[in-house]
Amino acid sequence: MNVVLKGGRIVDPSQGMDAVSDILIEKGKISRIERDITPSKADSKNTLRVIDLQGMIVSPGLVDMHVHLREPGFEYKETIRTGSEAAVAGGFTSIACMANTNPVNDNRSVTEFILKQARLAATANVFPVAALSRGQAGETLTEFGDLKSAGAVAFSDDGNPVTDSGLMRHALEYACSLDMPVLSHCEDRGLSSSGLMHEGFISTELGLPGIPAVAEDIMVLRDIALARFTGTRVHIAHVSTAGAVQAVREAKAAGVHVTAETAPHYFTLTDEALRGFSTNCKMYPPLRGAEDVEAVKEGLSDGTIDAIASDHAPHSSVEKDVEFAYAANGIIGLETSLALSLKLVRDGILTLPQLIEKMSTNPAHILKIPKGSLTPGCDADITLIDIHKAWTVDAGTFRSKGLNCPFDGWNLIGKAIMAIVGGEVRYTDTGAAV
């Protein structure tokens, strides 16, 4: 069925568009964007659906370039199906899933399995990120070429830093020659290994071993130095420190091909949230100090940080309802990411087009996937957003299997009311008047 989206405010940074207009979707593609697209006589209710979107935002489908779907291996935490359902419920029509599954996604068969499960789920577009090293052990490169042809879109040992600088250099060089991005989890384990939270006054009071900000800064600086030396591209995952923001800012000014993402929790929460030892505030990198949070916001505002990604990391109560020291790292994010990020717009840190750029156009561009645009001819992946809708987070109602959400019970403003993937409506918010 074809669809007309009528009267919404279309915000598409990929073509510099911010205007009230209509969109015609035909055969799963964006066909036309014009004011007043009216159904012709040939169209009937069975062949054309008209959706009235007055007051709503029409965005290119949001792209979350950093999620953990846990399948294969940890299906009790999340599956590709439940993760995809969480994605569209959060407004994400495309997600890139990290390789730290069991078995690790370090070979063609795992990549193909992920793509097959995603096809069967038929919900969001799933783009596998393959491991950079075999078993994510940081020793031997995976078969980049074969993984690319199997459908992987990037390489990363996310969850583990690439400690061996020589291996990282080779990964950057080889990936660049294949026009594939490398996503780097920046952590100097010598500095962070025993740590459980950000090192600062709060960790001192709580008696928890600290993870110093410099553990992240050092690896960001190393990766920038390697990218500069080899003339390649590197993408810094989940930036959380003022030092990392500054390093990326300076590298960009010097012409180094570096991009960076941060996650909503790094501009929403500080290490103060750890008082009370809530394991739902335990993740890597850890929640940082107030000055880091300010620096991350500045980095988003001045363009240093290109993308917002949730680092959606579902865990079950088995991993989280335990002593803080024993709890697994990570929080879920797909279903709260948009609302938490929309606050940046209300606070004047980003304009709405800038936000959509960071949650759709830019991540698609970094991953080199044909998404993040409403240009005619593109796949009709569209997120419809009510930026004024007030709602209360109830993790128990989430599509994700994970309950590990530090924002449970928060009152948020702004929500995806519909997600369209390839012209098909994959999610409609209950109670939305569309």
Place this chain on the structure above:
Amino acid sequence: MKLSSKDMLGIRDLPREEIDLILDTAASFKEISERTIKKVPTLRGKTVITLFFEASTRTRTSFEIAAKRLSADTINISASTSSVVKGETLIDTARNLESMNPDIIVIRHSAAGAAQILAGLLKQSIINAGDGAHEHPTQALLDMLTIREKKGRIEGLTVAIVGDIAHSRVARSNIYGLIKMGANVVICGPAMMIPRGIERMGVTVCCSMRDAIRNADVVMMLRMQLERQEKNLFPSLREYAQQFSLNRDNIRLAKDDVIVMHPGPVNRGVEIAPDIADGPSSVILEQVANGVAVRMALLYLLSGGTK
């Protein structure tokens, strides 16, 4: 006056008046331990469980004696004999104990925040007997009782705490308590064992042992917690003893009537010279005696007792 919380998790959130209440109550209970028949019926019919996930002799025994002198029934559970070795979670263990309806659970655990998990989950009173490097409130209370006895006051005294501050729950609880009671607290130790931002707790940080103990009224030495430290933290115990040991030579810098404290167990010849540990300034064994009194006071007050 009564305690405002059902639990004793730490000193940080304990009001000064409640510290006074506990210390006054403890002082009045000391005499029981000196009787021929060392038992009063105050807590008859109450059940106290000590749940120790970390090795301890002094603290566990102290709690047990305190409970027994008040006629409570005590059950001691240690990690080696518990279902923890069979893989049961802390929360399941706690819920099972709750079902047997004890009145007070005393917990020691290597993970910071463990006592707080129980406190939030169970209706029983929880006493934190040490959680990781976070807090050890009864140790701080017995230390404050000892200082008050020996010096007649805490306010205005200069207390030097020397050693591995980063890994010490005793240091944290004492810093909170002593500052609340008006003492000047100087902390000292190897630079890598001084945790970041600790000045914000209101202490003065001193890198030199000699500067730290100069004119101190109280010197509190801490044990090197080798079991909690990551590797490569400090060159050697020999180096440590040379730089941070309290000995005949440097103790002269403190006030003439200085008292020397140590939460135990003492590593003789490492952080403290044997003749100082056994010398006239040492109140180490009085600390242990006061530990029983403070724990009796706490068990009594948490059971609804008033003064």
